[in-house]
Amino acid sequence: MDLAAISGDIERVIVTEEALQARIKELAAQVDKDYEGKDLLLVGVLKGAVMAVADLSRALQRHVEMDWMAVSSYGSGTKSSGVVRILKDLDRDITGRNVLIVEDIVDSGLTLSWLKSNLESRGVGSVEILSILRKPEAAKVHVDVKYVGFEIPPDFVIGYGLDFDEKYRNLPFIAVLAKHMYS
Template sequence: MNAEDMGTDLQEIFLTEEQIRARIQEMAAEIDRDYAGKDLLLVGVLRGAIMVMADLSRALKNPLHMDWMAVSSYGSGTKSSGVVRILKDLDTDISGRHVLIVEDIIDSGLTLSWLKENLSSRGPASVEIATFLRKPEAVRVDIDVKYVGFDIANEFVVGYGLDYAEKYRNLPFVGTLAPHVYA
């Protein structure tokens, strides 16, 4: 899917495919440097992190392992219940491993803060975070993020794994939707 396929649904492209590719390569170089000689486990957070996890893992030169988690902090609808649930846990024992959580976007940071604390309690050598996007204006908890692709404004964005009603994840860019899409 590309911009032309969206018709009038696309309002604006924030990050092009080229910008994304270049930044993922830069992040991979930083991660390779920091984790050289270490037993690295990438933990992708489903579903949004699929694209960044795939591209980042292919860009990394050092050996690594991958696993996935799915967590939810929503009850019914769009209001957070305040309770985080693990929908899919790791298949890998992380004791003594260097864990890098790979996230698509950080909004409030509440769920990610809980996830980092949960994984830290399992005896890893370290737990760090890499996120493709971060909304500094929306962050509600102090959470240390080691690798940030892009800081963006507090707007709802889609593409490159990010969705609206399970659509638009497969866009190769990040953009905003026209108001009529939400109506």
């Protein structure tokens, strides 16, 4: 799907496909350097991180294992209760492993903070976070994100794994969704 097909649905593109791919390569080079000589398990957070994990893993110059988790922070309406439940857990034991959580976006930080603590409680060697996007203005709790692709304003964004009503995930860029689409 290209920009012309959805031009009425978006306000503006904030990260182009070219910028995304260039930044993924830079992040992969840093991850390769930081984990040289160490094992590495990428843990993608479903569904939004699928694109990021795929592109990052292909950009890495090393063997890498992948696993997936799906977590949900639920409550009433659009507000999170802060209670997180695991919808899909890891398929393997991570005791002693170096885990890199790969996330599409850090917004409030509540779910990601919980996820990091949960994985640390399983006896891992280390847990770090890589997020393609971070909204510093939206943070409710501090989450130490070691690798950040882009810091963005607190707009509602779509593309590159991010969705609205399960649509737009397959866009190769990141755009601000037009307010008329969700208000």
